[in-house]
Amino acid sequence: MATEAEWQPITHLLTQWRIRSQYAQYCHFAAANHLRKLHYYLGIPSIFLSTLVGTSIFATLEQHNGDKWMRIAVGLISVLAAGLSTIQTFLRFEERAERHRTAGTQYSKLGRIMEQFYLLYHSYEIMELHRLISEIREQLDDLDKNSPEIPQHIWARRTELVSSSTQTYDISQCVSSSLKESGHV
Numbered sequence: 001m002a003t004e005a006e007w008q009p010i011t012h013l014l015t016q017w018r019i020r021s022q023y024a025q026y027c028h029f030a031a032a033n034h035l036r037k038l039h040y041y042l043g044i045p046s047i048f049l050s051t052l053v054g055t056s057i058f059a060t061l062e063q064h065n066g067d068k069w070m071r072i073a074v075g076l077i078s079v080l081a082a083g084l085s086t087i088q089t090f091l092r093f094e095e096r097a098e099r100h101r102t103a104g105t106q107y108s109k110l111g112r113i114m115e116q117f118y119l120l121y122h123s124y125e126i127m128e129l130h131r132l133i134s135e136i137r138e139q140l141d142d143l144d145k146n147s148p149e150i151p152q153h154i155w156a157r158r159t160e161l162v163s164s165s166t167q168t169y170d171i172s173q174c175v176s177s178s179l180k181e182s183g184h185v
Contacts, residue, residue: 006126010133011118017140018114021107024143027150027158028104032097034154039093042084049081096148103147110139 056074117132124132 006129007121010121010129013133014114014118014136017136018111021111021114021140023158024147024150025104025107025111027154028100028107028147030154030158031148031150032100032104034151035093035097035100038091039088039097042088042093046081046084046088049077049084053078053081099148100150103143106143106147110136110143113139 053074056070056077114136117136121129
């Protein structure tokens with residue numbers, strides 16, 4: 001079994017990885033929410049304008065000699081609706097939001113694995129600990145590689161929140177308090 005001296009650097013490493021995974025988790029969920037809002041901000045006006053154009057065309061068709069300005073307005077609204085729809089399709093806000101949500105969920109899952117690993121460390125030999133740490137690192141590397149890029153304004157906002165916070169995250173304190181609350185210590 002690993003001694004406290006052997007466990008100390010592992011605790012520090014897990015704490016740093018957990019902090020980074022929490023930042024990434026938060027940012028991916030924030031990016032997903034931002035993109036979902038953009039999807040609605042473009043999608044709802046596009047639907048509304050398309051509906052308006054459709055009804056306006058029927059109205060002007062009934063008046064064979066419709067007002068010139070009315071036809072121009074209907075044409076401009078039609079172009080605007082088509083433009084919004086095209087932008088929404090091209091930028092794929094909903095698809096990108098789902099990729100960020102999935103990445104956030106994966107970072108959350110990996111964070112729970114790290115916390116569970118900390119709870120069970122006393123039952124591992126040091127070589128097993130190193131193997132498990134390597135597996136966690138590989139999972140983090142794969143997740144970092146395959147996750148969509150976090151928009152700069154979201155990452156900057158998270159950095160502001162973290163730097164203004166006086167709280168720090170220590171995996172050993174979080175797990176110890178959980179154990180005490182559950183009556184295991």
